[in-house]
Amino acid sequence: MLHDHDRNLKYYQGIRAAVGRVKARGEKVIVLDIGTGTGLLSMMALTAGADFCFAVEVFKPMAEAAQSIVKKNGFSEKIKIINKHSTDVTVGPDGDMQMKANVLITELFDTELIGEGALPSYAHAHQNLVQEGCEAVPHRATVYAQLVESELLWSWAQLQPVEVEGTRLVPLPTGGPCAGAHAVCDIQLSQVPPHSFTPLGPLCTMFSVDFSKPVSSAFQSHSSQFVAQAGGRAQVVLSWWDLDMDPSGSIVCTMAPSWTYKQPKTAPWRDHWMQSVYFLPVESSVSDGEELRLTVCHDDYSLWYSLQSPSQQSSQSEAAPSRPCCTCQAHLVWNRPRFGELNDRRRTESYVSALRSVLREDSVCLGVSDGSLLPVFAHVLGAKKVYGLENSRMSKQVIEQVLEANSMKGAVELLEIRPEQLSSKDLGGEQISVLMGEPYFSTSLLPWHSLFFWYCRTALAGLLRPDAAILPRSATLHMAAVEFQDLWMIRAPCGTCEGFDVTPMDEMVQRSLDFRESLEAEPHPLWEYPCRALTPPTAVMTFDFTQCVPQQPISSQGSLPFTRIGRCHGVALWMEYHLTDDITVSAGLIGPVSEQGECEWSRHRKQGVYFFRSPGESSGDGRASVSYSFTFEPSLGDIKMDFSIEVQ
Numbered sequence: 001m002l003h004d005h006d007r008n009l010k011y012y013q014g015i016r017a018a019v020g021r022v023k024a025r026g027e028k029v030i031v032l033d034i035g036t037g038t039g040l041l042s043m044m045a046l047t048a049g050a051d052f053c054f055a056v057e058v059f060k061p062m063a064e065a066a067q068s069i070v071k072k073n074g075f076s077e078k079i080k081i082i083n084k085h086s087t088d089v090t091v092g093p094d095g096d097m098q099m100k101a102n103v104l105i106t107e108l109f110d111t112e113l114i115g116e117g118a119l120p121s122y123a124h125a126h127q128n129l130v131q132e133g134c135e136a137v138p139h140r141a142t143v144y145a146q147l148v149e150s151e152l153l154w155s156w157a158q159l160q161p162v163e164v165e166g167t168r169l170v171p172l173p174t175g176g177p178c179a180g181a182h183a184v185c186d187i188q189l190s191q192v193p194p195h196s197f198t199p200l201g202p203l204c205t206m207f208s209v210d211f212s213k214p215v216s217s218a219f220q221s222h223s224s225q226f227v228a229q230a231g232g233r234a235q236v237v238l239s240w241w242d243l244d245m246d247p248s249g250s251i252v253c254t255m256a257p258s259w260t261y262k263q264p265k266t267a268p269w270r271d272h273w274m275q276s277v278y279f280l281p282v283e284s285s286v287s288d289g290e291e292l293r294l295t296v297c298h299d300d301y302s303l304w305y306s307l308q309s310p311s312q313q314s315s316q317s318e319a320a321p322s323r324p325c326c327t328c329q330a331h332l333v334w335n336r337p338r339f340g341e342l343n344d345r346r347r348t349e350s351y352v353s354a355l356r357s358v359l360r361e362d363s364v365c366l367g368v369s370d371g372s373l374l375p376v377f378a379h380v381l382g383a384k385k386v387y388g389l390e391n392s393r394m395s396k397q398v399i400e401q402v403l404e405a406n407s408m409k410g411a412v413e414l415l416e417i418r419p420e421q422l423s424s425k426d427l428g429g430e431q432i433s434v435l436m437g438e439p440y441f442s443t444s445l446l447p448w449h450s451l452f453f454w455y456c457r458t459a460l461a462g463l464l465r466p467d468a469a470i471l472p473r474s475a476t477l478h479m480a481a482v483e484f485q486d487l488w489m490i491r492a493p494c495g496t497c498e499g500f501d502v503t504p505m506d507e508m509v510q511r512s513l514d515f516r517e518s519l520e521a522e523p524h525p526l527w528e529y530p531c532r533a534l535t536p537p538t539a540v541m542t543f544d545f546t547q548c549v550p551q552q553p554i555s556s557q558g559s560l561p562f563t564r565i566g567r568c569h570g571v572a573l574w575m576e577y578h579l580t581d582d583i584t585v586s587a588g589l590i591g592p593v594s595e596q597g598e599c600e601w602s603r604h605r606k607q608g609v610y611f612f613r614s615p616g617e618s619s620g621d622g623r624a625s626v627s628y629s630f631t632f633e634p635s636l637g638d639i640k641m642d643f644s645i646e647v648q
Contacts, residue, residue, distance in 0.1 A: 001040065002497045002505070003489040006268035010253040011107075011137065012498060014245025018103050018135040019048040032056070032129055033035045033107050034086045034121060038505050039066035040497060041137075042079045043237060045105060047499075052078050054097045058085045061508065063178055068504035087124045090416060104136045104211065111186035111255075111274045112303055113141055119209075119217035119300045124330035126214040136212040138243040138253070143206045145224070145239040145278075147294055147307065149232035150197035155343040156185065157279035158337040159402075162345070162373075164352055164380045169373075170405050177283035179324035181331040182304045188528040189238060189275035189453045190258035195236040196396050200234055200286055201226045206296045207457040212247070217300035221320040224294050231288040237278040237305045245293070254567065263279050278305045280322045295321055333371045337525070338440070341604035342373060347585060351438070352377055354579035358364040358434055358469035359383055365434040366463075367412075368456045370442045371395040374401060375412040378436065386412045389419060389426065389456075391442070417491065419459040432464050436471040438585075439577070446608050447478060447587055448632075448639050451543060455637065458548040470545045472577040477541040477639070478588060479573050481618075482531040482599075483566035487524065491569075491611045513613075521573055521608035521641065525601075526588075532597035532619045534568050535560040537589055541574070541630050541639070554632040559625040559646065562618035564597045569615050570641055571626065572599075573608035616645035623648045 001007065003007055022029045029050040033042045036055035056068075057063040070079045082089055082096045091097045104125060108118040115384020126134075159171035162620060172178065190318040196597055204224035210213060215589040245251035257275055258267035284307065286292060291307045297320055306321035326332055334342065341347065351374060359365070359381050367375040375388035378398070389394040396414045403409055414428060424431075439453035491513075493506040513519070541556045562568070587605040601607065618624055624647045631640045 001273045002494040002502060003492065004268060005498075007253055007270070008040070008389060008498045010243070010245050010251055011041055012048075013251045014049040014137040014139070015041065015044045015105060015566070017246045017251070018137050019045060019050050021135055022102055023027070023049060027102060029103055030054075030099060030101045031103045031105055033124060034126065036066055037062060037107065037397045038079070038497075038502050039070045039075075039079060039081065040500060040502065041107065042077055043070065043073055043500050044498070046075055048080050052080075054080050054082060054089075054101060055561055056084060056086045056089055058083070065505050065508045069500070069502055072501050073187070086121050086129070089402045091129060097129065100131045102131045102134050102135050104130050106138075106211070109141070109243075109273065110339075112184045112276055113143060114303070115184070115301055115461050117249040117301060117540045118581070119215055122211055122215035123217050134212060138245050139212055139247050140208055140210050140244040140249070140465065140558075141241055142208040142244070143239060143241045143296070143303075144203050145206050145237050145294060145305065146199055146203045146340055147201045147234055147292070148197040148199050148236050148238055149234065150236050152196045153192070153202060154233075154235040154279070154283065155632065156340045158612060159330060160336050160343045162348055167380050169376065169380070169402070171402060172405050177282055178326055178328035178331065180279055181326050182302065182324040184302065185277040185279070185336050186274050187277060188271075189240070189277070190264070191528050191530070192257075194259050197236070197628050198230060198232050199237075200230050200232050201292060201294070202229065206239075206294070219297065219299050219320070221295055221297040223296075226292055228286045228288055228290040228292055231286060233283050234286045234292075234307050235280060235283045235639065237280065237294070239278060239303075248413065253291075269294040269423055269489070271487075271490060273473055276303075278303070279309055280305060289349075297321060297323070314459070328398070329394050330398045330400065330401075332394075332399050337372070337604050341440075346605065347604075350579060350583050350585050352381070354471055354613070355381055355434075355436065357580055358471060360433070363433045364430045365436060366427075366432045366460070368435065368437045368453060368460075369440045371398055372438055372440060373399070373402065374436050374438065375414075376406075376408070378434070379408060379411045383434070385428070385430065388412055388414045389422070390414055390416050392416070395442075419456040422460060422463060424463060427463065432460065432468055434469045434471065435460065435464060437491050439472070445606070446521060447573060448608075449606065450575060451475070452636065454543060454545055457545055461548055462562065472545060472579045472585075473581070474545055474578045475543045476539040476576050476578070477573065478537055478539050478576060479560075479564065479571050479629070480533040480537040480599075481535040481560060481568050482570060482572045482592075483597075484569045485530040487529040487531070487609075488611075488615065490533065521571075521610040523606035524609045525603070526572060526599070526607045526609070527601040527603045531572065531599060532564065532566055533572075533593045533599055534562050534564045534597060534620070535565045535626060536563060537542060537593060540628060541632065549634050551634060553634065556630045557628065559627040561622040561625045562620055563622065565620035566597070566618050568612065568626070568645060569613045569620055570609055570611040571628075572612065574605075610641065610643060612643070612645070
């Protein structure tokens, strides 16, 4: 956020204007800064001419950092850091604030605008902490929305029908579609190319909130009527918001995705505020020229959308649309990327082809993955008997729903037990001839956490036929040194921000990075964060699932030469699963790296990223390289890794 110059500049301009308006009235400028963070906005206010600032920060380590930053910049006498939630702040001679403020500065927003509790905080501040008619920065927020059809985005919302061996599997019982989870899907919408969706209507202004006046956190609904610009399936609402930093709306900070700009490369990058995707409770057909009404509802923390046509409007009461609620349980078991993964037809075909190659009429199959359709596929492909291990009752019930919807009730025996608890009796005295996994486990964070499948295979060794097929047969860990377009900013020290020394913040972050966990890789969905590969993508470790987990560690060392010019910020890591000798599914790169080093990543799984403390320069001539060392510790089920940049 400190690296977001556009945000900082707009706030600074808005603060100068607000302080100027109060001074023009001949009043002393008393500022309340809620959610001060580093104290940056309070220091801007004093520099602009404010007389005093009360800076509220509930998170103690952040409040302590703000105290250090304020002192370092010489503002200790005029900024009071209050380490409380704003709703606990008191006003009076013995209170936290000696008087009410006449300028309210806040940064309480998230991607959905109100998800961090901005509305209740504003409501309390106006009632208790600021003067009537105060100036506010930002002055106003406006929420925009656009109705679209998108096969890509809709695949994250609902399980779609799938064809297996000529059999069309439907996802749910005939009781009707589930409205899904109402929670927002926040993503870097700039990385969703415009060709992957069709706008069905114009960009609509849904509602605005004036922060200079008392704000209500009660339930509200707002509608926008428009004429459909194209025919199609109404499925998804894309949404973002703007901040007007002044009453005239001349200082605007927008969250609009880059493809709305005439020059997309000029769009500021933000990871603290992204864009929102909302899935309509039901997809519906709309015609070009049809009159439609898009409605947004919100409580004090979240938003949800619904679509009505004139016929629906006349036949239904004016009651506000209720919040979507999952009735199928699938949205409680599978997250959005998981829905996309299960709906990926090419990926499904890979697993079906691999299963087809190992199944026989007498096959006894066991599936080991959370909420997986592989056991259903194995039954359709003609396996004699199919079992599935599920880690929770809810995921078991979801797969049972799929079986029931396709008249296959009881065709797969789902067992809610751990692999080491499985006995021959559970399998009717038979041995497993096909052990299958995607592998997918809901608790996995980093790519190699799915090696839990290997441990399951080892626990089940006594129940496997000597010639049992293991699917996947093996997995490989891959790496490439990369230059990030923007993601490097989440780790880069800031030093000076808009003329203020914020090094205490850098030091606090650096201390947190000294913990062992912070010296390891962290998960990121790299399709949202463009990067260039500076080395060839390379397999660095292999895990043979046809054998049990070894008792001794597995190690791998080597180096990769830089083959492209750039600044190396870190290393991208991912897994590839070898279902058979000739069928591989990648959870990382899904296409060849371009000549310039551009990468195309899977949208279904997060990749691992190991950040260097400071970036290294690559001349691209092979004289510099990335040295690596990996050690898989069987007793821990984890991979220790170390990297360094070597120059000849």
